[in-house]
Amino acid sequence: MTARREAGEGEPTLVWERPEPPSRPTPSPLSRDRIVRAAIELADADGLEAVSLRKVAAALDAGPMRLYGYLSTKEELLDLMADAVYGEIPPPARTGDDWRGTLRSLAHGTRAAALRHEWFADLLSGRPHLGPHALAHMEASLAALDGAPGFDHIDTIMHAVETVNVYLIGAIQRQIAELRAERATGMDERQWQMASAPYLNRMLATGRYPMLARFMHDASHADAESAFEAGLQCVLDGIAARLPHP
Amino acid sequence: MTARREAGEGEPTLVWERPEPPSRPTPSPLSRDRIVRAAIELADADGLEAVSLRKVAAALDAGPMRLYGYLSTKEELLDLMADAVYGEIPPPARTGDDWRGTLRSLAHGTRAAALRHEWFADLLSGRPHLGPHALAHMEASLAALDGAPGFDHIDTIMHAVETVNVYLIGAIQRQIAELRAERATGMDERQWQMASAPYLNRMLATGRYPMLARFMHDASHADAESAFEAGLQCVLDGIAARLPHP
């Protein structure tokens, strides 16, 4: 055996002068949910790259290693975060025969959630989202179209939903990228022109990009929201065109 | 550490027994281009997260810090990599009045480049791509539509290109994500069903996802290529529907 701290023998220090046991700081109760919420808070505030297991744990008054009881990898935390976003998307309103309205509400709901959590865009290129909320969202999307006029076969339904989703993903990425560019140079559009425009102007001045120059000069730059809506209508038109026509 | 440290003012060791100066390993000539190529090689082989300044430098027989003469940040390296991909996209064939063919060739060319460099999908959510090749690609896209019947105004042209691009981005992301999921479980579709299906089957068995179950059971799962083409046709139809009709 080994020397065990026992009152019978040496006990070098008396209780009075011996410090209390480190006084466990009330090990805060943990749950996957609390962990994910803390991570999302960090990501919302400072972006995905500010989410580290150490910081998440610190935000919960816990040591980093404690998280490994709830997750076995940081990637799993990211998966949970993505699924939490799906949980925020309101299920598309079931609007009877108005399948366009259904798909539009679906798209706008998703877009709104993604804009609330910019980092969501960064998680789209990772593995497919198979969490319960993601599945439920997919299920609701399919169900909302089920029985609408023209959508008889599951293939038709899935194709429509997938096409809208693909457009949606692209639109989210585009806008998030744009939004970050603006913020990086100073948040204001005027400031953006001041900061990034010199380079662009120099490029345009080379004459190698006449169409871009024309665009910069002549185009009516629409805001992101209405550009999104316009493209979405375009996709919906395309879907409609391929339905068995009444 | 310092074998030659004694070389103060006595020079105690004789030339004969003193090793030659470490014989600079012929500091390999560097260029932004070589750096980017090395980085792309790494990324193609092992994914974006395998690209570190240290490894890129090592691949070029250089110290990590040497790269900072050519880049001031790792992000800039990623920007250069993304722009290199744009450089690989063949300019859309100018096909006269066949604007659909133009947009299709554009989309397929981009998609092919993205599939050659899976990591490209990960760079889409970052800042907008403003490198010379990206600008040239955009310019070529706009120019290819200029003068096509119905595309009179720059707004019309830009809207069409942007809509296709957005769909394109989404489709690329989707397919890359899917592709990675397959590879993660063992590369083969049969193996994928063996590995990931148990979880999905359990989820479907709960009865909470009837539409998904129906999809799994009844749908004719098309391959990625034709699904992409179908969605693209859908978008093109939508664009056509909003043109001033002949």
Place this chain on the structure above:
DNA sequence: ATCTGGTCAATACACCGTATCGCGCGATGT
């Protein structure tokens, strides 16, 4: 012959994800 300026390698630092270890507490068996 000495100084100088510019390149680059070496070193250092803060941070990351995670494997390992060992302490201390609660539960358990006697």
Place this chain on the structure above:
DNA sequence: ACATCGCGCGATACGGTGTATTGACCAGAT
């Protein structure tokens, strides 16, 4: 009531990252 055990958790450790700083070296100018 006491001895023992298991184990959840913190501390520590390791190999990696991006990058700031430092300092050795060499070319060219004085």
